[in-house]
Amino acid sequence: MTESQKTADGTGEAAARASSPSRRSLIGWGGAGLALGAAAAGGAVAMARAGDDMEPAGAAMGGAVDFHGAHQAGIATPVQDRLQFAAFDVRTEDRAAFVRLLKDWTQAARRMTAGKPVGDGAYGGLPQAPPDDTGEALGLKPSRLTLTIGFGPSLFEKFGLRDKRPAGLVDLPKFPGDNLEANRSDGDLCIQACADDPQVAVHAIRNLARIGFGTVAVRWSQLGFGKTSSTTPDAQTPRNLMGFKDGTRNIAGTETDRLKKFVWVDGKDLDGASAWMAGGSYLVARRIRMNIETWDRTSLREQEDVFGRDKGEGAPVGKASEHDEPFLKAMKPDAHVRLAHPDSNSGVAILRRGYSFTDGTDGLGRLDAGLFFLAYQRDVRKGFIQIQQNLSRGDALNEYIQHVGSAVFAVPPGVRDSGDWWGSTLFPEEA
Numbered sequence: 479m480t481e482s483q484k485t486a487d488g489t490g491e492a493a494a495r496a497s498s499p500s501r502r503s504l505i506g507w508g509g510a511g512l513a514l515g516a517a518a519a520g521g522a523v524a525m526a527r528a529g530d531d532m533e534p535a536g537a538a539m540g541g542a543v544d545f546h547g548a549h550q551a552g553i554a555t556p557v558q559d560r561l562q563f564a565a566f567d568v569r570t571e572d573r574a575a576f577v578r579l580l581k582d583w584t585q586a587a588r589r590m591t592a593g594k595p596v597g598d599g600a601y602g603g604l605p606q607a608p609p610d611d612t613g614e615a616l617g618l619k620p621s622r623l624t625l626t627i628g629f630g631p632s633l634f635e636k637f638g639l640r641d642k643r644p645a646g647l648v649d650l651p652k653f654p655g656d657n658l659e660a661n662r663s664d665g666d667l668c669i670q671a672c673a674d675d676p677q678v679a680v681h682a683i684r685n686l687a688r689i690g691f692g693t694v695a696v697r698w699s700q701l702g703f704g705k706t707s708s709t710t711p712d713a714q715t716p717r718n719l720m721g722f723k724d725g726t727r728n729i730a731g732t733e734t735d736r737l738k739k740f741v742w743v744d745g746k747d748l749d750g751a752s753a754w755m756a757g758g759s760y761l762v763a764r765r766i767r768m769n770i771e772t773w774d775r776t777s778l779r780e781q782e783d784v785f786g787r788d789k790g791e792g793a794p795v796g797k798a799s800e801h802d803e804p805f806l807k808a809m810k811p812d813a814h815v816r817l818a819h820p821d822s823n824s825g826v827a828i829l830r831r832g833y834s835f836t837d838g839t840d841g842l843g844r845l846d847a848g849l850f851f852l853a854y855q856r857d858v859r860k861g862f863i864q865i866q867q868n869l870s871r872g873d874a875l876n877e878y879i880q881h882v883g884s885a886v887f888a889v890p891p892g893v894r895d896s897g898d899w900w901g902s903t904l905f906p907e908e909a
Contacts, residue, residue: 512718520625540619540674543633545591547892548757552624553829553854556710557670561702561833562679563763563850564687564887565665566694573637577905578624579693579762583627583686584899590682593620593898596689609647612688621675625682627900628761628887633666642904644752646743646760646857647888653870655880662883665697666800670761671851672831676703698883700765702833702850709829715792715800719834720773720878722785723792726800727819729829740827741854754903757891759854762862765835765883768848773878784874812874825867828861829854848879856888 543551570576586596597610634643652658673679680701685694706718707725715723717876729736738744745756773781778789786809787794794815807811809816818828831854836847855861870876890901 487664501535506654506750507610527855540593540621542592542620543622543624545588545625545893546895548894549759549892550624550626551591551892552626552670553759553831553889554623554709554729554737555672556622557705557708557730557831558622559674559703559759560672560676560679561850562671562676562683562699563668563702563852564671564683564699564764564774565668566687566690567667567697568636568694570632570693571636572596573905575693576637577901580692580905581657581899582891584629586689587682587900588893588896590615590678590685591620591623591625593618593623596685599655612681612684614684615678618675618681619677621673621678623673623678623682625686626670626672626761626889628668628670628889629883629901629904630665630667630887632664635719636666639904641751642754644743644748644755644888646747646755647824648858648863649887650858650863650884650886653866655870655876656884657872657880657882659882660710662698663897664885665887666763667694668763668885676701699801700835700850700883701837702835704834706832706834706849706878708831709831711801717772718832718849719768719836720781720785721739721789722781722787723800724832725771725830726787726792727827729827736827737829740856743856747857755888755890756903759856759889760858760861761887761889762851762853762855762858763851763883763885763887764851764881766849766851767846769878769880770845770847771837776878783810783816784878786810786815810874812872814869814873814875817868818865823865826861826864828865854889893904 543555545551548616577689589596595611595613595616598784600609600611600613631643631647631649634640636646662788671679671682672681683699687694705716707728708716709728709731711726711728711730715726718724725863729740731737741759743755743758743760745753748755776784782788787800791798792800793802794809795813796805796808797803804815804819806816806819806821815828816822829853833850833852834847836845838846840846858860890903893900893902
């Protein structure tokens with residue numbers, strides 16, 4: 479089990495009230511170097527066991543996920559209920575200024591994931607100056623907040639980094655059926671904020687954007703709810719907006735061998751200049767619009783044929799239970815499960831962390847709703863691209879969905895300790 483799966487668990491509601499009356503009262507700016515993982519509600523640290531048939535440890539008490547580790551939290555960590563994802567454009571040509579921002583962001587992320595306000599907080603400072611924290615998370619628990627940073631291909635065109643772009647970070651090809659919108663795609667870097675409280679996630683992105691003002695600018699963002707994939711597959715499988723269980727065969731956060739094989743970048747994958755990526759991963763983000771109104775008028779039999787699973791139990795065709803091994807040839811040739819299965823993709827697997835979204839209407843009386851798809855993998859060429867090429871050519875689900883946003887990022891390894899920062903392997907101190 480990885481360090482990123484540790485959460486802080488409380489010892490009881492009364493203890494939580496006694497020991498943590500507010501986020502603000504716990505700290506001052508001078509406490510920024512304290513170990514992270516300290517509980518905001520009770521002080522006991524527990525392991526979030528991905529295989530348990532229950533909520534991850536710390537969830538009920540709004541516990542904190544350890545920010546430090548060999549890998550960034552928010553990848554193999556048990557998936558939270560809410561998402562705020564933001565892609566940024568870099569607005570400076572000053573490398574030193576950008577590195578300072580990464581360090582400032584890391585310091586803020588340490589504090590927010592531990593349930594603490596940024597800097598001196600939202601009040602009590604100089605009345606003549608803006609406060610260090612925007613304040614909307616005061617009194618809220620950490621809610622298992624994780625913050626994960628990634629670097630887009632375009633960043634490597636800046637600051638003389640072209641030779642450090644790893645070979646696995648490729649520009650995605652245009653797949654059949656893509657209808658990508660420029661204002662929902664790409665970005666120099668991204669921040670993924672996941673939490674069980676939407677206000678905690680939004681607060682995190684808002685404050686990082688505020689800290690970065692003038693150095694970076696938000697290019698696009700996406701709110702998500704109702705996780706559609708889980709890194710705890712032995713627990714109850716979540717459902718997507720089409721009503722089907724999603725992510726039955728997803729990689730679990732405790733499957734060390736599969737994580738090593740399919741998710742974490744190995745040093746042998748890299749040349750000398752890109753060795754900074756060892757221990758990281760690659761993220762593909764896709765905004766997938768669902769044609770909800772058409773789907774809702776489709777017969778149950780056709781819906782089940784499209785997926786290759788029954789809608790109630792989630793069992794594959796001809797089987798009784800969700801986790802029964804599917805017999806792919808019993809499914810229709812264009813069934814989604816059949817085409818996405820590792821056996822149809824040379825054994826390839828990816829780790830999914832998707833979320834549902836609803837963003838009002840499209841102006842034509844239809845819901846703007848669907849899936850914000852997040853997939854982590856060891857190599858984009860052997861992961862998402864291979865699977866999506868298979869799906870885009872023949873998946874029956876394509877009649878009901880359309881990919882409208884797309885981005886790919888190199889996610890660096892984790893922050894080791896209080897002296898480390900996001901991207902330190904790419905931007906070492908001596909640079």
